[in-house]
Amino acid sequence: MITADAIMLSYDEPLANDLHARVQRVLDRPVKRLHGVRGMRRAYQLTAELTDCEWYFLADGDFAINEDFNPERVAPLAPEASMRVWQALNPLNGLVYGYGGLKLMRRSALLELGHAVDVLAALPGRVEFSKDVAGITRCNQSPYHAWKAAFRECAMLSHGSEYGMSEQGTKDRLTAWTACGQGGFASYALAGAHEGIAFAAERSGLDSINDPDWLLDRFTTTHGQNVAATR
Incomplete structure (x- = not known):
C-alpha cells in the first residue's frame, strides 16, 4: 500500500x-x-x-x-x-x-x-x-458532453497519438468512435467523432480543442444553444 x-x-x-x-x-x-x-x-x-x-x-x-x-x-x-x-x-x-x-x-x-x-x-x-x-x-452526461468527448478524442487520434500508439491501434479506435451507437446521446457523439476527424484534417495544430469556450461555441453553432443548455 x-x-x-x-x-x-x-x-x-x-x-x-x-x-x-x-x-x-x-x-x-x-x-x-x-x-x-x-x-x-x-x-x-x-x-x-x-x-x-x-x-x-x-x-x-x-x-x-x-x-x-x-x-x-x-x-x-x-x-x-x-x-x-x-x-x-x-x-x-x-x-x-x-x-x-x-x-x-x-x-x-x-x-x-x-x-x-x-x-x-x-x-x-x-x-x-x-x-x-x-x-x-461517464463522458456522455449531456448532448454537449458526448459531442465534446468524441470531437476531442477523434481530433487527437487523427492528428497522431502522442503516447506512441501503433497506427493500427489508432485506426481501430477511430473506427469504434465513428460507429458510436450505444449509450446516452450517442448521436451527438457520432457527430462529434466525424467533426473531430474533419477538424484535424484541416488544421496543423489542435490547441483550440483545449479551450472550453471555443468548444462550447463550436457545438452551439452547429447543434443549437438549447441543446447545450441541457448541461
Missing part, C-alpha cells in the same frame, strides 16, 4: 458532485476537488500544488470508479515512471482503454510538464498503462 493523496479535477460535468462522493468512498480518504479552472495544462499543474504527497490519485469529473477498486493493492510507480493510467469502459462505443481512466500521478513530474495537445502526454519519464479496468468514463 502506498501513501497517496486523491484529487478530482472537474469543470462542468453534471454528475461531478455524485462521482466525487463515490471516489471518496471507494478510495476511503478525503478527495480534494479542483473545479472550473480554464486551461487544461494549468488545471493539471494546479492539482500538483494541492498535495504534499509525491503520489496522488487523479480522477476526472466524469469518472465513475468501480466499487471493488482496492487502493490498498496499488503499488508505487516505477522510479522512471511519471504516471499510471488504469483503463475505463466507454459507454458510447464499448472501448476499454486509458481514455478517462483513473490516474496515479507523480507530483514532481507534473510540476515539470511540457507541452502537448493531450496535456499529460508531455510528462517527463514514461507512462505505465495498467491492464485493469478501474471504472467507467
Whole structure:
C-alpha cells in the first residue's frame, strides 16, 4: 500500500458532485476537488500544488470508479515512471482503454510538464498503462458532453497519438468512435467523432480543442444553444 493523496479535477460535468462522493468512498480518504479552472495544462499543474504527497490519485469529473477498486493493492510507480493510467469502459462505443481512466500521478513530474495537445502526454519519464479496468468514463452526461468527448478524442487520434500508439491501434479506435451507437446521446457523439476527424484534417495544430469556450461555441453553432443548455 502506498501513501497517496486523491484529487478530482472537474469543470462542468453534471454528475461531478455524485462521482466525487463515490471516489471518496471507494478510495476511503478525503478527495480534494479542483473545479472550473480554464486551461487544461494549468488545471493539471494546479492539482500538483494541492498535495504534499509525491503520489496522488487523479480522477476526472466524469469518472465513475468501480466499487471493488482496492487502493490498498496499488503499488508505487516505477522510479522512471511519471504516471499510471488504469483503463475505463466507454459507454458510447464499448472501448476499454486509458481514455478517462483513473490516474496515479507523480507530483514532481507534473510540476515539470511540457507541452502537448493531450496535456499529460508531455510528462517527463514514461507512462505505465495498467491492464485493469478501474471504472467507467461517464463522458456522455449531456448532448454537449458526448459531442465534446468524441470531437476531442477523434481530433487527437487523427492528428497522431502522442503516447506512441501503433497506427493500427489508432485506426481501430477511430473506427469504434465513428460507429458510436450505444449509450446516452450517442448521436451527438457520432457527430462529434466525424467533426473531430474533419477538424484535424484541416488544421496543423489542435490547441483550440483545449479551450472550453471555443468548444462550447463550436457545438452551439452547429447543434443549437438549447441543446447545450441541457448541461
